[in-house]
Amino acid sequence: MSTFNLPDVGEGLTEAEIVGWKVKPGDTVVVNQVFVEIETAKSLVELPSPYAGVVKELHAAEGETLAVGSPLFSVDEVGSRPAPLANVPDVADIAEADTPVASEEPGPLVGSGPKADAVKRRARTSRPGTNKPAKGAGAQGAAPVIPAALADTISRRAAEIGQASTRLTAAAKPAVAAFVDRVLAKPPVRKVAKELGVDLTEVTGTGGRGEITRDDVLSYKAQREAERDAAPMFWSAKGQEEDGRLIRTPVRGIRKATAKAMVESAFTAPHVSIFVDVDASRTMEYVARLKKSRDFEGIKVSPLLVLAKAVIWAAARNPSVNASWVETENGAEIQVKHFMNLGIAAATPRGLLVPNIKEAQDLSMRELAIALNDLAATARAGKTSPADMTGGTLTVTNIGVLGIDTGTPIINPGEVAILAFGTIRQKPWVVDGQVVPRWITTLGGSFDHRVVDGDLSARFMADVAAIMQEPALLLD
Template sequence: MSTFNLPDVGEGLTEAEIVTWKVKPGDTVVVNQVFVEIETAKSLVELPSPYAGVVSELHAAEGETLAVGTPLFSVTEAGSTPAPMHNVPDVAEIAESDTPVASEEPGPLVGSGPKADAVKRRARVSRPAVGKSGKTAAQSGGSPVIPAALSDTISRRASEFSQASTRLTAAAKPAVAAFVDRVLAKPPVRKVAKELGVDLRQVIGTGGQGEITRDDVLSYKGQREVERDAAPTFWSPQGVELDSRIVRTPVRGIRKATAKAMVESAFSAPHVSIFVDVDASRTMEYVARLKKSRDFEGIKVSPLLVLAKAVIWAAARNPSVNASWVPTETGAEIQTKHFMNLGIAAATPRGLLVPNIKEAQDLSMRELAIALNDLAETARAGKTSPADMTGGTLTVTNIGVLGIDTGTPIINPGEVAIVAFGTIKQKPWVVDGAVVPRWITTLGGSFDHRVVDGDLSARFMADVASIMQEPALLLD
């Protein structure tokens, strides 16, 4: 009988929690078959078996936290030789390996690491261009011909529209303003909201330019139903023993690591925060153009993409924000990084994760968009690898997706700067002496004052804001 112990699953990690056993005593396993899912302080990881045989014992229960080196499970082998423990690779190496393993013969343990979910996108439906005659150009054999009757109707309608526009009075302007300020949602989405009794004004849109999607409506409805069902039973009646009125949740896994990191950062690095309001109207126009571009077909594009590029661009102009404060035997040193591992704070069901995009400075706009999408989907699925959680140099947190204007973010440990991206909404803005509606956002930045002085932080934030105001500067 052979026993497999919990291996070292990442840089600096000493323990892991058993989330789900994939086998039970009596089951037959083969080499490299996933037998357990564990949660470390950084991510969910699936461990493969180094043995082939019959599971004889599981040494821990689901929800139990084990230290590295503690027995996990025992296997009665079927004539195979166990993989030597010194050949167990680090999970970061596993995650970076592209070599598939199909052999069931005994040998060195090779795992699949965190498993990335397949990205499913709807196929684009191409339709032939239809001319005003009702036929395609191919059907008509040339340029479409507009019938005389239709041409007269178009001219008459245009004349009526022009006359109606000139009759617009001050009394009609409030109605126009109400139309401009209404929520963005397509007719099918409005129909779904009406059927479900959802007030679209209360829903936060995640689509382009803040448009409310069908998933937004369903998510809002589901959340409200859960809250409504739980509300009457949330409060415990008076007179019940106090301990039964308090729910105690152990702090462990990702939540434990996040809490420790935030306390260390907040009380070891002297934070200074600054804010800037930005007219992001041109960014919204630029994002709309990218969505229509053939190069970005099937790729989700949002203003966060422009902000990510802006941060990379601004850091190159202000290198000290892309650095670390590192204690040494004689004091400390500042390590300025000439590469950008851009961290993106991601809220997941298991807590806050900050995976990073390696060498982000070398990515094109399209490549960066793909990387952002992959990072978000992997994080939401809880499959972010330990390798993707380490080595970050500067972080962006998108609090605007929740409808928040701004905030004072805490710097990710090991870095000296973080940028918070607030929601983009239409507000009155003065342009050339006239008040006009513009898409406005607020950027917030927190900096380690040991490395980043006030002047440097202001210049960096001004550079980021300049790109949001005019993305064409990225072409310079």
């Protein structure tokens, strides 16, 4: 019987909560079958089984928090091998003596299953009348001798084919990603959603291929209305105290980790915040053009895309905002990063998550749009991985989607800057001495004053504002 212990599925995580078991004692499991869903301080993770066999015992109850290394479940492994087919030699009998053998011990688990088995190769035998056995080789199992010139040609052609395959795969990725992220809904359904004020990206489709149906839209609308209708009854709801006026909820998982990180950040990094009003009318015009572009067909485009590009552009001009303050044995040091893992704060049913887009500085406008869509969809579905939550270098929080003008965000731990993107709304604005309606937004930035001085923070915010006012500057 083998026992599987709770692994560290992130970077230095110490505990996790059992959200739900997918198996029970007596069930048969196979390798890589998901057997439990856990919640860490970073995300929900489904763990695959490294064993095949019969589940003997579950070592924790749902809702229980376990330390890393604690037993999770025990399995009575299936050790028998299937009988070989008639007249077919067993692989083990024809494998060469030096064939690598896969380890029977499970490797380190990080939510993606055990390592793939080592490749087992069938022994090669030379055909009569072709090549002679290599010197010192026996009569059986000798490898054929390939002329050096032919071997060089084969090697060169294999390299060329591999490079071509890589180029084709890279070229296909954007198209595939665009198709996957596209909201599937027929025109009549889109019309109903527009009339009801429903954002189709928030609706889960139940039709074929994940298509959103009319019933899906109506169900989503009814659920939102039910939540609003229940609001007046909130004050009369019964709680757990004697007078029924208090409901207790244990702090754990994402909420616990977020609270700890925010307190540490607020009382460790001396925050300074500045704000700037921006005429984003040309950004709105630019976004409208992108939506009509064939290159962006099926890809959701919003002003957040332009802001993300503006942050990347401005950070290159003011590198110290893309840095960390690090305490070392020899004293503190500032680590400026020549790469941008752009964090996007996302409100989810499980709390605030800040996944980040790796190497965002290398992405085109289209690729960045796809990455933002994928990040949002994954976060809403609760599928953000621990790897996507670590290594961020600078964060954007889009409070404008909630109709908020501005705020003073707390810096994400390990970073020195965060930018709040307020709502864009039409306001009176003075242009060439005339008051005209323009699309105005407010940007709010918080900075670690140990690293980012007032002058640097102001220049960074001014550069971001410049792009929002004139996106064409990105072409410089």
